[in-house]
Amino acid sequence: MVRNWWKIVCGILLFYVIIAGLVLEVPARFVLNETIRNLYFHVPMWFTMVALFSVSFYGSLRFLRSGDLKYDRIAAESAFVGILFGILGLLTGSLWAKYTWGAFWTNDVKLNGSAITLLVFLAYAVLRGNTQEEQKRARLAAVYNIFAFVMMVVLIFLLPRMYDSLHPGNGGNPAFNQYDLDGNMRLVFYPAVLGFILLGLWIFTLKLRIRKLNDDITTH
């Protein structure tokens, strides 16, 4: 109970976010209107995805350094949960885009960047599924993961400097940290980010334990 305090925190935060996010008053903005509430759900998805992919990167680094399969499990499972949050981020984002931009998908830097990132990590999953031998799979996957992660970071820093974007926070469009995120919204947004990251980590630890049990069964 004491060790799992953060799970309780996560539950309370998300309970609060869902109710407050849907009920509390939001500033009425031109075009955005009530869809501004999507901020509470869409943006934390990406934060969670990035957090999980960073865990995965860390796991891959540690694996290459030590050769311990424990770290390979960490890298794999956090990547899989990260993909889940990435897909959720895409879905919430394109739903929002349908109502504000008029289309589910536009040719936009941020959208393309997120699609590429997802493709990379899906390729990571395919690579893992394709290789049978355990040590080899772990090594190939770790090398790919590190290479891909660094390239993605470069891409994310590079792209916005090259192109204009429709997305909030780019090309003169207001971001959520400027005037349109008033005090009330912050009260929901920050707990939402924390809550969803905790949720992602929670799913990740559960999956990690399941995988460890599975591995133990097959080796004994």
Place this chain on the structure above:
Amino acid sequence: MLSIFLHELKSDLRSKYSIGGVLLYVLSSVYVAYLSQKGSMEPQTWVGVFWVLTLFSAVNASLKSFFSDSRGLRIYYFNMARPEAFILGKTIYNFLLITLVSFIAFATFSFLNGNPILQKSLFLLYLIPGALGLAAVLSLMAAIASKSGNSFTLLAILSFPLFIPVLLISLKLSMLAMNGLEFAAAAKYFFSLIALDSIAILLSYLLFPYLWKE
């Protein structure tokens, strides 16, 4: 490093099929693109189709560099060469091959579709760091894919998303050359592409030794 590079070069020159196959691949895909457009391409489409063709030809060309090595040769390299030298040798070879492929694609493409590029020599200059980036990504990915056993599909799946940073900057550069802008306008992109290439090469230099042990 030099010996691996030279070996690749010699073995390719010796078996005329492999390099001839690559060239034929370029020619036939350029011709298909020409037929689909009936020779009346918008300049933008021209650059786009050109890069798609170059990309696929590059993947095809570098495919052989890891998959055609016999088992005996691999063991020989494993004992004789340092892994860093091995990956650098492969990268340099792939780089030259892809540069050659892209130049040939440029020539045949201009021959069939006309050439809307205003700054032709700059366009060719911009192809070089683009080819280097593709070569760096492809060499490491081909190494991974060949270890994993399941060849071409996996190579495409692994490398295509990673090409995108290189491709985006290259496309931007090509568009600038097409519109006739001077080098000064493109220098920013040119040097960031070179920086990206260096990162990719450095990463594969650091990571390849972990793939080396069978």
